[in-house]
Amino acid sequence: MAVIRSERPLVWRDIAAVAAGEPLQLTDTARARIRAARDLVEQIVVRGIRAYGVNTGVGALCDVVVSPAEQHDLSHNILMSHAVGVGAPLGAQETRAIMAAAINNFAHGHSGVRVELVAQLEALLEADCLPEVPAFGSVGYLSHMAHIALVCVGAGHVRWHGERLSGAQALERLGLQPLALQAKEGLSLVNGTPCVTGLAALALERAQRLLDWADAVAAMSFENLGGQLAAFDAQSLAYRVSPGLAQVGARMRAALADSGLLAAALGRRTQDPLSMRTIAHVHGAARDVLAATAEVVNRELASVTDNPIVDGTPDAPQVFSQAHAVGASIALAMDSTAAAVAQVAAMAERRLDRLVNPLVSGLPAFLAHAGGTRSGFMIAQYTAASLVAQNRRDAAPASLDGGVTSGLQEDHLCHATPAALKALAVIENSSRILGIELLAAAQAYDLQPVVAIRASYTEALYGRIRTVLPTYCDDRPLAGDMSVAFRMIADGGPPPLPGPLDAHGPLDLERPACTPQPALHEVAPGAAPSANDALVDAIGR
Known part of the structure; x- marks a missing residue:
């Protein structure tokens, strides 16, 4: 039975059910909230409102202003630099749980990612085409989500039907195109607590x-x-x-x-x-x-x-x-x-x-x-x-x-x-x-x-x-x-x-x-x- 993310957030049993293989579906109202948050980010960019990770660097670089022309590079580079996990990859259930918790977080409507990006994650979950996520190397939440998000841009690796594929190969087999990340999306993909929440x-x-x-x-x-x-x-x-x-x-x-x-x-x-x-x-x-x-x-x-x-x-x-x-x-x-x-x-x-x-x-x-x-x-x-x-x-x-x-x-x-x-x-x-x-x-x-x-x-x-x-x-x-x-x-x-x-x-x-x-x-x-x-x-x- 499908787990539905509607106006109500998921609960832990929902995440566990998706981890075990149940499909996750977003309602139209949830997608509308995601679109509305994206509209806000675009207005922030147009108006030049200073916003961490949107038009500034991240971490200790938070006071470095990033021009609109560089904001795509900022988002893309965040994934590349934050994908630093080491060790054996997480199991399928652990990876599915993290992805489900991330989608739930985006569906609150305050992250600012595009609906197309969330749909990419949904498609990977539905096909059980799961990113390869090294288990260790994070003091909080960054590296695990970065390795998941790599696949959305055609990088990283997945496990699918017992085969190890590159992110680009996986997207091609699913009939999907690699995404070019826009302002804030790189940061939204790696931060927050979906990683620990899914595992919890x-x-x-x-x-x-x-x-x-x-x-x-x-x-x-x-x-x-x-x-x-x-x-x-x-x-x-x-x-x-x-x-x-x-x-x-x-x-x-x-x-x-x-x-x-x-x-x-x-x-x-x-x-x-x-x-x-x-x-x-x-x-x-x-x-x-x-x-x-x-x-x-x-x-x-x-x-x-x-x-x-x-x-x-x-x-x-x-x-x-x-x-x-x-x-x-x-x-x-x-x-x-x-x-x-x-x-x-x-x-x-x-x-x-x-x-x-x-x-x-x-x-x-x-x-x-x-x-x-x-x-x-x-x-x-x-x-x-x-x-x-x-x-x-x-x-x-x-x-x-x-x-x-x-x-x-x-x-x-x-x-x-x-x-x-x-x-x-x-x-x-x-x-x-x-x-x-x-x-x-x-x-x-x-x-x-x-x-x-x-x-x-x-x-x-x-x-x-x-x-x-x-x-x-x-x-x-x-x-x-x-x-x-x-x-x-x-x-x-x-x-x-x-x-x-x-x-x-x-x-x-x-x-x-x-x-x-x-x-x-x-x-x-x-x-x-x-x-x-x-x-x-x-x-x-």
């Missing part, structure tokens, strides 16, 4: 899915470890005011309500360790952070973030050249999101450690069949611990990095886009950590010494895993299983909670037999699909 929308979507999985996987570990359900008592949780905590508590009660394993463990301990009894508190706090972040991202999408902003009428054009392109609020929100997700993942690794530790789990050491000759999940926990440490490094706040650029003119930097890229990295690492916990929890069920039924919900989730992966017996590289679990978490949600649960028939309380299994693996781009790929494709679809 993706981070929200992925983090929300990850937190749904975190609740589901935590329920499995909690059940295997014989936790005390009092940790999720509604009356007890109500003493702390937190919408997220209340939501997670309800989800955990729904997931574990009919667990025979937990009924057997009732009263075994006065208090569980913190990694178990604070699931609602930690996961709930993370959900509260996401709710606050969503509000910030939606405000950003509703804001005009150009410098300068054009307004007024053709008879009385106005120029506001201040600091709306600085993304302080969204930088802070992305830093908070990264820290919140990192904390959830750190606690998941602590539950994983309890599952593999026979001193506290009551399960075979390292969840290994026939301990001694088999290591089970011993080293997988090392991997999780390594990823937690990586998250700790990545969750350090980018918004405090500071720095000085442009000859002291830009002497305070918020690092908003790097903050979003770090948040996305933390979310990916955390999905891998939860994937390892998910595998370990399923393995723990196979080795569970207590003969009692699992909760209906955890049984459904266990069944989903065992449909595609057998119990682990050191008979194949465990990395293959971890890859499948990661794709399960990254590509789709867990069984819904709360609500009706799928029936999976009678429970089999016997341990599955250990039989040699082929290795599962991540397939390199362009490689032929294997039988194992069909298993990966079946997960979460």
Whole structure:
């Protein structure tokens, strides 16, 4: 279903939908606003009204006046000089998200670009002909949008149908002509916060899915470890005011309500360790952070973030050249999101450690069949611990990095886009950590010494895993299983909670037999699909 940009700005879910492949369409009223803003820029040029980046240089060159004859060169040269990104290119979803956020910003009607330029971006999105955008090298927002805009003038590169093309080749195949940029367009294409806002929308979507999985996987570990359900008592949780905590508590009660394993463990301990009894508190706090972040991202999408902003009428054009392109609020929100997700993942690794530790789990050491000759999940926990440490490094706040650029003119930097890229990295690492916990929890069920039924919900989730992966017996590289679990978490949600649960028939309380299994693996781009790929494709679809 197409996402429509009308008189109302897009919200983060709209950006995420376009990133996933939905088309983006502008209404006639949105195009009219873009044309009206362009008329204002043309009047500014004709009247010689001094305006940053229109008839002056940029950055520390803001006091250098540029003649009307040089304004095309100024716009063109801004793209060339600002396209300084380095490193591996962004993924398709990340690039689409940034382009959608940029189009949304132009549709406010205060940027001053031509409708033809916006249509060029729309055509690239519609064809999924995506500019090649190096991920790194920006302290704010400039280089990513510059690399996208290069294609509009026939420069840069794109990825299309698995092929790398020059910008000129891509436009030719689409039946489009390279644009000659006019006054202000170069600056409008590279400034503002569309880059971080697009990435932030993706981070929200992925983090929300990850937190749904975190609740589901935590329920499995909690059940295997014989936790005390009092940790999720509604009356007890109500003493702390937190919408997220209340939501997670309800989800955990729904997931574990009919667990025979937990009924057997009732009263075994006065208090569980913190990694178990604070699931609602930690996961709930993370959900509260996401709710606050969503509000910030939606405000950003509703804001005009150009410098300068054009307004007024053709008879009385106005120029506001201040600091709306600085993304302080969204930088802070992305830093908070990264820290919140990192904390959830750190606690998941602590539950994983309890599952593999026979001193506290009551399960075979390292969840290994026939301990001694088999290591089970011993080293997988090392991997999780390594990823937690990586998250700790990545969750350090980018918004405090500071720095000085442009000859002291830009002497305070918020690092908003790097903050979003770090948040996305933390979310990916955390999905891998939860994937390892998910595998370990399923393995723990196979080795569970207590003969009692699992909760209906955890049984459904266990069944989903065992449909595609057998119990682990050191008979194949465990990395293959971890890859499948990661794709399960990254590509789709867990069984819904709360609500009706799928029936999976009678429970089999016997341990599955250990039989040699082929290795599962991540397939390199362009490689032929294997039988194992069909298993990966079946997960979460």
